[in-house]
Amino acid sequence: MPGVVQRDLIYDSAGGDFGWRSAVSSVQSTAGETVEHPKAAAEPESDIYMRFMKSHKCYDIVPTSSKLVVFDTALQVKKAFFALVANGVRAAPLWDTEKQSFVGMLTITDFIIILHRYYKSPMVQIYELEEHKLETWREVYLQATFKPLVNISPDASLFDAVYTLIKNKIHRLPVIDPVTGNALYILTHKRILKFLQLFVCEMPKPAFMKQTLGELGIGTYHEIAFIHPDTPIIKALNIFVERRVSALPVVDDSGKVVDIYSKFDVINLAAEKTYNNLDITVTQALKHRSQYFEGVVKCHKMETMETIVDRIVKAEVHRLVVVDERSSIEGIVSLSDILQALVLRGESY
Numbered sequence: 001m002p003g004v005v006q007r008d009l010i011y012d013s014a015g016g017d018f019g020w021r022s023a024v025s026s027v028q029s030t031a032g033e034t035v036e037h038p039k040a041a042a043e044p045e046s047d048i049y050m051r052f053m054k055s056h057k058c059y060d061i062v063p064t065s066s067k068l069v070v071f072d073t074a075l076q077v078k079k080a081f082f083a084l085v086a087n088g089v090r091a092a093p094l095w096d097t098e099k100q101s102f103v104g105m106l107t108i109t110d111f112i113i114i115l116h117r118y119y120k121s122p123m124v125q126i127y128e129l130e131e132h133k134l135e136t137w138r139e140v141y142l143q144a145t146f147k148p149l150v151n152i153s154p155d156a157s158l159f160d161a162v163y164t165l166i167k168n169k170i171h172r173l174p175v176i177d178p179v180t181g182n183a184l185y186i187l188t189h190k191r192i193l194k195f196l197q198l199f200v201c202e203m204p205k206p207a208f209m210k211q212t213l214g215e216l217g218i219g220t221y222h223e224i225a226f227i228h229p230d231t232p233i234i235k236a237l238n239i240f241v242e243r244r245v246s247a248l249p250v251v252d253d254s255g256k257v258v259d260i261y262s263k264f265d266v267i268n269l270a271a272e273k274t275y276n277n278l279d280i281t282v283t284q285a286l287k288h289r290s291q292y293f294e295g296v297v298k299c300h301k302m303e304t305m306e307t308i309v310d311r312i313v314k315a316e317v318h319r320l321v322v323v324d325e326r327s328s329i330e331g332i333v334s335l336s337d338i339l340q341a342l343v344l345r346g347e348s349y
Helices: 023-028 045-054 077-087 108-118 127-131 134-142 158-167 189-202 233-243 282-289 305-315 335-343
Strands: 091-096 101-107 172-176 183-188 247-251 257-262 319-323 329-334
Touching (some): 045 189, 045 335, 077 091, 077 108, 077 134, 091 134, 101 108, 108 134, 108 233, 233 247, 257 319, 305 335
Antiparallel strands (some): 091 101, 172 183, 247 257, 319 329
């Protein structure tokens, strides 16, 4: 990795200035036009967000200062997950020194899969987590299914980024400079939607933004995976892996949604070094966040798309739980569902 390669934690351009690098000037320079499209007025408003995304590059969304942590594949698995926690990040690109290239991503999902696969009881240490290196874990887990790292160039459009995320069913897309080979940023649904929301007020509003969730049919409403307050953590992890979901609503005996257990909550097991006892309940595992957790962010089928987008962006969450008037679960609306509806309308992939 040219220029910035060190051992273990390779790259860290620390900072908290998330001022958008060139997006504002890009929009300001098109005053009087509709998102850089002179003929936009003659085009249907329904694809306005698609055209916005096609007119902006991934580079536009890269903050002027941010933190990016990269792991060498020779690093121990346990140290890597502890480093995710210590640096407050959810994922990190993996650098193979021998190949001199990025070969994958380490995410919280990997942590969950390791626990799911190797946990036996509180009395038995998880050897694979304690002793394996990242390269060993990748060889065991991927076996013959090695695939190239899905990434994107900073010069690619944000539309391409959204398309790539949704087509590949991934949640993180590293932006890698094809010339230098440097990783610049990790794009997510959340960051892209937040970027779009910054400029929504400057664009014509499509009619579908006034339609309700029910009318648009956005979200998942069948066979919703959920758990109960007394569900053991290991069972929740099994559901994450088997159902390939990123969050599990916690439902009480009356059917009311009272909490949510997400993949992100699982990393706290590493933070508190409590991953050797996965027989504790979800309620016990979630005690760590009780001080600041504001409750499950919910919505209703009769609320408009405009309201839904505004709520999910302001709450800075990855999904909304759709409930009825009794707070019983009806479905889940994810950031992926929303971006697909806003940006990929009519697109086949």
